[in-house]
Amino acid sequence: MSIVQAAPAQTVLRLRRENLWKKIATHGFTLGVLALWEITSWRIPAYLLPGPLDVAQSLAWLLGTPAGLVQVGASLLHVGLSMLLAFVAGAAVALTPYYVGWLRPAIDSRLTPFLNSFPGIGWTLLAIIWLGLGLSTVIFAVTVILLPFMIINIREGVRTVDQDLIEMTQSFGSNRRRDFFFIVLPTLFPFMFAAVRVSFGVSWKVALTAELFGGSRGLGYTMNIARQELETSQIYAVIALIVVIVFLSNRLLFDPLQRRLQVSSRKPA
Amino acid sequence: MRPADLTRTVAQRAIADGLVLLALAVWWWSSRHLPASVIPSPQAVLARLVAIATEPALGWHALVTTLRVMASVLLSLVLGLALALAAHARPWLDGIITDRILVVLSGMPSVGWAILAVIWFKVSEFTVIFVQVMILLPFALINFTEGLRNLDQEVIEMADSFSTRRTATLVHVIIPMLLPYGIAALRVSYGVCWKIALVSELFGAQSGLGYLMLQAQSVGDVVTVVATCLIIVLLFTLGEALIINPIARTLRKDIAQAEAG
Numbered sequence: 001m002s003i004v005q006a007a008p009a010q011t012v013l014r015l016r017r018e019n020l021w022k023k024i025a026t027h028g029f030t031l032g033v034l035a036l037w038e039i040t041s042w043r044i045p046a047y048l049l050p051g052p053l054d055v056a057q058s059l060a061w062l063l064g065t066p067a068g069l070v071q072v073g074a075s076l077l078h079v080g081l082s083m084l085l086a087f088v089a090g091a092a093v094a095l096t097p098y099y100v101g102w103l104r105p106a107i108d109s110r111l112t113p114f115l116n117s118f119p120g121i122g123w124t125l126l127a128i129i130w131l132g133l134g135l136s137t138v139i140f141a142v143t144v145i146l147l148p149f150m151i152i153n154i155r156e157g158v159r160t161v162d163q164d165l166i167e168m169t170q171s172f173g174s175n176r177r178r179d180f181f182f183i184v185l186p187t188l189f190p191f192m193f194a195a196v197r198v199s200f201g202v203s204w205k206v207a208l209t210a211e212l213f214g215g216s217r218g219l220g221y222t223m224n225i226a227r228q229e230l231e232t233s234q235i236y237a238v239i240a241l242i243v244v245i246v247f248l249s250n251r252l253l254f255d256p257l258q259r260r261l262q263v264s265s266r267k268p269a
Numbered sequence: 270m271r272p273a274d275l276t277r278t279v280a281q282r283a284i285a286d287g288l289v290l291l292a293l294a295v296w297w298w299s300s301r302h303l304p305a306s307v308i309p310s311p312q313a314v315l316a317r318l319v320a321i322a323t324e325p326a327l328g329w330h331a332l333v334t335t336l337r338v339m340a341s342v343l344l345s346l347v348l349g350l351a352l353a354l355a356a357h358a359r360p361w362l363d364g365i366i367t368d369r370i371l372v373v374l375s376g377m378p379s380v381g382w383a384i385l386a387v388i389w390f391k392v393s394e395f396t397v398i399f400v401q402v403m404i405l406l407p408f409a410l411i412n413f414t415e416g417l418r419n420l421d422q423e424v425i426e427m428a429d430s431f432s433t434r435r436t437a438t439l440v441h442v443i444i445p446m447l448l449p450y451g452i453a454a455l456r457v458s459y460g461v462c463w464k465i466a467l468v469s470e471l472f473g474a475q476s477g478l479g480y481l482m483l484q485a486q487s488v489g490d491v492v493t494v495v496a497t498c499l500i501i502v503l504l505f506t507l508g509e510a511l512i513i514n515p516i517a518r519t520l521r522k523d524i525a526q527a528e529a530g
Contacts, residue, residue, distance in 0.1 A: 025362070
């Protein structure tokens with residue numbers, strides 16, 4: 001910011017002009033893609049590429065009719081419940097080595113890498129075998145897929161807990177309970193936020209997969225029905241809705257919060 | 270390391286492996302009390318794992334999936350670098366790439382790509398690679414963009430003043446400075462690619478572990494479903510230890526040497 005203020009008027013003008021061009025190019029690109037999509041859709045059968053207006057209509061069905069909203073709400077329920085369960089379980093697993101030191105290698109180099117490399121679709125198919133089609137299968141699959149994301153992020157925070165500070169409070173007669181609430185938990189907050197942020201984006205995407213194979217409701221289920229009936233515009237609408245949800249939640253919720261917390265999120269690789 | 274620490278480390282390792290054995294024992298015990306269609310026995314899964322590793326007809330699927338993962342990771346790194354460089358070099362492209370293309374790519378559900386790609390390109394080798402590259406692209410793009418943002422502008426100005434050719438600056442200065450971010454991109458892409466390899470092969474392929482698993486699931490063959498998942502875990506771990514870690518180590522050594530020399 002200070003560079004712009006200190007720069008001579010000419011540079012400011014040049015930067016402004018560059019910014020204007022960037023805006024024109026970006027919005028022009030959006031319009032261009034929409035126009036190209038519309039024109040291409042005239043020549044190609046609708047089951048391959050439905051036009052933008054068809055997709056908008058399907059989107060309106062999803063968001064504007066009770067039948068559509070039931071599916072959106074079901075996905076919301078799946079995402080919310082799974083995130084809650086994965087958060088609690090992930091925090092518990094991440095904190096275990098802190099309190100039970102001898103379990104550290106078991107959790108850090110056995111359990112977490114295993115969970116982290118186990119394919120999500122595998123959990124989904126196994127859940128179908130174990131629990132049948134329905135709510136519990138989707139919740140189980142999404143929760144287990146989210147677990148490594150939660151563990152890895154929160155574990156990062158557990159490692160930064162200030163041991164000197166703990167020693168000091170203990171020498172002043174504090175106990176583990178008080179230390180947990182006044183030192184450990186506050187240290188973990190930014191990392192828990194990062195965990196929730198990463199998991200939120202992932203959860204919508206994996207819920208879609210889980211619902212597609214093992215659900216009896218939700219956006220993924222809607223997409224599967226649309227796939228079988230060749231209603232391609234409905235598939236596009238579901239995908240568009242998820243892209244918009246992930247984008248808006250980042251822009252309106254997580255980015256502003258993150259700026260306050262200033263901690264970079266970490267993804268398991 | 271003090272002897273006491275060493276003893277403790279060894280003991281903790283032993284506990285870790287002991288717990289793995291305990292988990293296997295619990296699995297074995299529960300497989301005896303539940304129908305094989307719910308929990309297959311560890312022996313049966315192990316036998317299937319060996320079969321996938323040794324029988325050409327089954328091993329073929331594992332090989333195909335591995336090759337696809339390698340190809341997609343490479344392609345996505347090259348494409349991600351190209352896009353990031355384009356956004357960096359031409360300011361008017363920056364909005365299109367980071368505010369449009371990246372937003373759509375990172376919000377796109379993987380199963381959405383898998384379904385759309387089959388609708389567009391039918392069942393083919395290209396379909397699988399396309400799905401994987403599209404899913405990996407945002408990870409590579411984010412890492413390289415981050416790297417370009419942190420480039421040392423003074424070094425680039427100096428390089429420009431020594432040479433008038435921009436390609437020379439790109440090859441000898443910018444790309445080497447991006448290497449750490451390239452390593453990060455490689456690691457993330459590699460991990461993600463193994464996870465989504467199965468999804469990308471579910472609809473669009475006639476070979477590979479994803480195809481094998483869906484076939485098995487549709488006839489209720491739990492043994493193969495579990496074995497496929499474990500093969501993925503094994504291949505991922507092996508590839509990381511034998512390919513990714515050595516690459517990262519070599520590149521890091523190069524960087525250290527370049528900085529020291």
